[in-house]
Amino acid sequence: MNAPHPPKLPLRLPLNWDNQFxxxxxxxxxxxxxxxxxxxxxxxxxxxxxxxxxxxxxxxxxxxxxxxxxxxxxxxxxxxxxxxxxxxxxxxxxxxxxxxxxxxxxxxxxxxxxxxxxxxxxxxxxxxxxxxxxxxxxxxxxxxxxxxxxxxxxxxxxxxxxxxxxxxxxxxxxxxxxxxxxxxxxxGHFEHFASRRQHAELKTLADFVIDRFYPDCRSTPTLDGNVYASWLQAVVQRTAVMVAHWQAVGFCHGVMNTDNMSILGLTLDYGPFAFLDVFDPGHICNHSDPHGRYAFDQQPEIAHWNLYALANALLPLIGRPALAEQALDSFEPTFKRSYQQLMAAKLGLQAAEGDEQLPVLIRDTLAMLAQDRVDYSIFWRRLSHARVSGPFEPVRDLFIDRVGFDTWLLRYQELCAQSEKGPEANLMLKVNPKYVLRNYLGENAIEAARHKDFSGVANLLTLLLAPYDEHPAFEALAGLPPDWASQISISCSS
Structure with missing residues (x-):
């Protein structure tokens, strides 16, 4: 097949180019x-x-x-x-x-x-x-x-x-x-120059990122006036918030190498990812990861490890290891606070400071889901509808251990009563998606695309850009996955 001959003149678009990198x-x-x-x-x-x-x-x-x-x-x-x-x-x-x-x-x-x-x-x-x-x-x-x-x-x-x-x-x-x-x-950009002892280039890149994306770290540094330590702390906190979102929605990245970690705290490089079907905390979505380094429940720990690698690369700029440690120490409290807030919203409850009941309820809810291998997204969506308008029977139907669910439900309803069905309950349908990109949905769209039918891609895009809406015409795409979905194997190859 011969490549087409492109026009000689470049395409002009109404874009303001500013190629700072x-x-x-x-x-x-x-x-x-x-x-x-x-x-x-x-x-x-x-x-x-x-x-x-x-x-x-x-x-x-x-x-x-x-x-x-x-x-x-x-x-x-x-x-x-x-x-x-x-x-x-x-x-x-x-x-x-x-x-x-x-x-x-x-x-x-x-x-x-x-x-x-x-x-x-x-x-x-x-x-x-x-x-x-x-x-x-x-x-x-x-x-x-x-x-x-x-x-x-x-x-x-x-x-x-x-x-x-x-x-x-x-x-x-x-x-x-x-x-x-x-x-x-x-x-990995910073690891590259640090590993080669190219400290001038390391500083150039760090200053570029700080000035463009973290200007507050220069104008009002938080860690003993050290701009680079303060910036590291900001990266740590953005990363912690990002991973808290992953854990709350049931997203598995699959390849959390340091070269796949954004300095801006953005999810980057979608390879062998997956959204959980049944809730399995140890789920490994990448068949190139036989030891489960990047299993779902390991993601917060791996993110913290990756941040240590970044901190090590930035030590020539920070100068004081104690300040780098202090920046890294902000990961756990930031992650826990963000995760608890996100999970409280999924439950339709308030995340009050010092609340001892909520963390226990979150822990027990996840344990209950794992025990009965309940579909993660469907549980939260049904719970949202039940909390807003009842009944809870469709939620109960997801469980094998009905007695255990009934015990949990009593505790949950007691906490709900304290909030008097306030705005938190009404917002549940806006934080618990009806549609997520399950692997089997992606596979169906890919198979159709191989035959030049791109309607599946277009339909999924519509749903995924508005995943909290009902989209009644696509109700089937929000149901339980077919049995064959559990056999889908995704690797690093692409």
């Missing part, structure tokens, strides 16, 4: 253009993400934009590059990594625009620089789903596909997902 200099990246994707076609587009760039529906549908975001046509004002970074992968130092299949086009209207799957870069190592259709659809949908859930995340503008073959475990087809973020800088 490019201005850091050659130590931080390699300039490289995307490789063309033969005969691309649209797979999915997010008008919500397009609005961030000021692009309307007409611009998003343009054939020229398809060519530009598939690597076939340069965008006027862009300065494409692949960034270098390092990191720990599955707890071991992996050395130099980098954007092996992603190319940052630049920054426009305050958002970095990145093509993932756009071909070989100097950091591709043994890879081919391409992404495949299945992983690109999953990342596209999950990025937008997390936004719909109110969880800090990168965004996804669109996915384009091609019939170009790509070899993985099986022969698949290529795709490119266009990602947006205020910045794609990771913990």
């Amino acid at each position: 490019h201005q850091l200099g050659a130590a931080f990246y390699t300039q490289i253009a995307p490789q063309p994707l033969p005969e691309p076609y649209w797979v999915g587009r997010s008008p919500s993400a397009a609005a961030l760039l000021g692009l309307d529906a007409q611009a998003l549908a343009a054939p020229e934009l398809l060519q530009a975001l598939s690597g076939n046509l340069p965008l006027s004002g862009s300065q494409p590059l692949a960034s270098v970074y390092s990191g720990h992968q599955f707890g071991s130092w992996a050395g130099q990594l980098g954007d092996g299949r992603a190319i940052l086009l630049g920054e426009a209207n305050g958002w970095e625009i990145q093509l993932k799957g756009s071909g070989l870069t100097p950091y591709s190592r043994m890879g081919d620089g391409r992404a495949v259709l299945r992983s690109s659809i999953r990342e596209f949908l999950c990025s937008e789903a997390m936004f719909g859930l109110g969880i800090p995340t990168t965004r996804a503008l669109c996915v384009s596909g091609s019939d170009q073959p790509v070899a993985r475990e099986l022969l698949e087809t290529a795709a490119v997902v266009t990602r947006l973020a205020p910045s794609f800088i990771r913990f």
Whole structure:
């Protein structure tokens, strides 16, 4: 298959380009253009993400934009590059990594625009620089789903596909997902320069991030006047809040390597992720993780470990290990406070300071769900309806141990009575989603897309951007997953 011949002139869009990462200099990246994707076609587009760039529906549908975001046509004002970074992968130092299949086009209207799957870069190592259709659809949908859930995340503008073959475990087809973020800088960027003792570059990058995204850390540092320690503490706290959201909604990241951790506390790099079906605290969503390092219940601890790796990289700037420790010590209380607030909202209760009953109820609720392997999302949604209008029988029907549930319900109703069915109860349907991106839903959309039917992708996008709404026409997609869903296996390959 021959690649199309792109027009000679670059595509001009109504974007204000301000490529600040490019201005850091050659130590931080390699300039490289995307490789063309033969005969691309649209797979999915997010008008919500397009609005961030000021692009309307007409611009998003343009054939020229398809060519530009598939690597076939340069965008006027862009300065494409692949960034270098390092990191720990599955707890071991992996050395130099980098954007092996992603190319940052630049920054426009305050958002970095990145093509993932756009071909070989100097950091591709043994890879081919391409992404495949299945992983690109999953990342596209999950990025937008997390936004719909109110969880800090990168965004996804669109996915384009091609019939170009790509070899993985099986022969698949290529795709490119266009990602947006205020910045794609990771913990691994700082590990890279620290490991090489390039302290000048380390400081340059830290100052760039602080000045752009954490200015308060410079104007009013919180830790003994130390700007870098105060900034580390802010990163620690943002990360803790992000992971608390993951745990509350039942999201498993799957590959929490330090090179997959955003310095802005955004969910980054959707690979072998999963939303829990049955509540299994030890669930491992990545079959490339046989020892369960990144199991669901390990995510808070791993996030803390990754922050220690970041702190170690920043020690040349902080200067005093005690201050770095103090910054890291803010993780646990921030996580616990955020998680308890989120879980209290899911229960329709208030999270009052010093409340001893609520943490016990949360713990016992999760233990009860785990014991009977109850569907996590459906439990919370049914509980929301029962709390607002009753009855509780549909919730009870989810459990094998009815006596145990009845005992729990009595305790729960006693706490509910204290709040007199106030606004917390009425908000339950706004914090307990009806729709999440279950793996089987994604698989169905991917299978249809392989046959050029992209309606499943479009329908899921609609639901996931408004996951708390009822959407009665799609009621079946909010039900219990089919038996075969438990056999889906997701790996790091893409």
